[in-house]
Amino acid sequence: xxxxxxxxxxxxxxxxxxxxxxxxxxxxxxxxxxxxxxxxxxxxxxxxxxxxxxxxxxxxxxxxxxxxxxxxxxxxxxxxxxxxxxxxxxxxxxxxxxxxxxxxxxxxxxxxxxxxxxxxxxxxxxxxxxxxxxxxxxxxxxxxxxxxxxxxxxxxxxxxxxxxxxxxxxxxxxxxxxxxxxxxxxxxxxxxxxxxxxxxxxxxxxxxxxxxxxxxx
Numbered sequence: 001x002x003x004x005x006x007x008x009x010x011x012x013x014x015x016x017x018x019x020x021x022x023x024x025x026x027x028x029x030x031x032x033x034x035x036x037x038x039x040x041x042x043x044x045x046x047x048x049x050x051x052x053x054x055x056x057x058x059x060x061x062x063x064x065x066x067x068x069x070x071x072x073x074x075x076x077x078x079x080x081x082x083x084x085x086x087x088x089x090x091x092x093x094x095x096x097x098x099x100x101x102x103x104x105x106x107x108x109x110x111x112x113x114x115x116x117x118x119x120x121x122x123x124x125x126x127x128x129x130x131x132x133x134x135x136x137x138x139x140x141x142x143x144x145x146x147x148x149x150x151x152x153x154x155x156x157x158x159x160x161x162x163x164x165x166x167x168x169x170x171x172x173x174x175x176x177x178x179x180x181x182x183x184x185x186x187x188x189x190x191x192x193x194x195x196x197x198x199x200x201x202x203x204x205x206x207x208x209x210x211x212x213x214x215x216x217x
Contacts, residue, residue, distance in 0.1 A: 052106070057115055111139065157215050168211070
């Protein structure tokens, strides 16, 4: 369940110091991320701001991580495996400026001035991998997760990427993590299922459901 377990499977990324340029359709290559934000307003909903994370966001990121699922809900899907986002001191130690943790860039969603969710993403040549996505349980259902995903897609278009890829888990009993229908609703398609280092760490017979969304340019 990588979208609710930020530290489960983060590999070394390539070229992650890209410019976060939401709302723009161009990239300026490697460099300091743009500290601007994008404002996403759903009809009748509070505004959501997406921006690159900073080290000052560490307490809010840990709060989101620890309130994104019910206790024990994610056991067997990837929960309980430990993550730098579990603890503020661990996350602060793992933080690499400007906004990289474990090789993945971190973006946050703000609502009413407070961090409500975050994503981590890796640059994988002609694709961006959306490694994890977390939204506080009490704020789910308000479009925060969808806004984060759309912002990653916009970032991918600006970087002239071909697709956004992601993964979620299917437990040993064959049940997919609850977010799978949500991903499909957002236009992602399942490409295959696999066993890998991450799933073997969760337990026998766990599989990762790999997904992809091609980007129009």
